[in-house]
Amino acid sequence: GAVVSQHPSRVICKSGTSVKIECRSLDFQATTMFWYRQFPKQSLMLMATSNEGSKATYEQGVEKDKFLINHASLTLSTLTVTSAHPEDSSFYICSARGGEQLNSPLHFGNGTRLTVT
Amino acid sequence: AQSVTQPDIHITVSEGASLELRCNYSYGATPYLFWYVQSPGQGLQLLLKYFSGDTLVQGIKGFEAEFKRSQSSFNLRKPSVHWSDAAEYFCAVGARGGSYIPTFGRGTSLIVHP
Numbered sequence: 001g002a003v004v005s006q007h008p009s010r011v012i013c014k015s016g017t018s019v020k021i022e023c024r025s026l027d028f029q030a031t032t033m034f035w036y037r038q039f040p041k042q043s044l045m046l047m048a049t050s051n052e053g054s055k056a057t058y059e060q061g062v063e064k065d066k067f068l069i070n071h072a073s074l075t076l077s078t079l080t081v082t083s084a085h086p087e088d089s090s091f092y093i094c095s096a097r098g099g100e101q102l103n104s105p106l107h108f109g110n111g112t113r114l115t116v117t
Numbered sequence: 118a119q120s121v122t123q124p125d126i127h128i129t130v131s132e133g134a135s136l137e138l139r140c141n142y143s144y145g146a147t148p149y150l151f152w153y154v155q156s157p158g159q160g161l162q163l164l165l166k167y168f169s170g171d172t173l174v175q176g177i178k179g180f181e182a183e184f185k186r187s188q189s190s191f192n193l194r195k196p197s198v199h200w201s202d203a204a205e206y207f208c209a210v211g212a213r214g215g216s217y218i219p220t221f222g223r224g225t226s227l228i229v230h231p
Binding site: 004006009034041042043044046049091093095105106107108109110111113 | 151153158159160161162163166207218219221222223224226
């Protein structure tokens, strides 16, 4: 089945620094990837849709200058949290469609636990 | 716009007992429906999906779900729960047509007692 690899699984950084999270589709090509944020005991909040070769589409309320998304190839999307602050601490999960059809189920990475001190 | 309601935040069952997790959706037409499971600190794994056809859908790990249009529901069931089933369960609905991006419910935490 389709596998999505996310790295790192955990990261601790100091306030004001930037952190990059990678999301890779290992055995399939993903023209579209999705970045979610999950607060403790809550659902997944879609942050942005990452499109290969074009700009990401951000959901309302998500700062695009703070959460930089780059989808440079068909197998890699990156999320960079710039000038991180403690309120950015969260669980970030990426996902990708498992097939070309729009109704293909999403396959998820294992998430990245970001802690900003 | 579509929305999903999972009315139960926590469900506690004994190992070996049956399980039903509730999911209600709001959408103007027949949606795509999914159930995902999330273990602590992990991503989400697809349990099953409904697109069309038979309203009783079989998934992995012995789970099944039934789409009931009249009730706008897609409840997840398992006849006998194992301790390893303890996890967070998310119902999701996707709109047909357009770019399709699923909307997730807030999740139900399943606790299994030995």
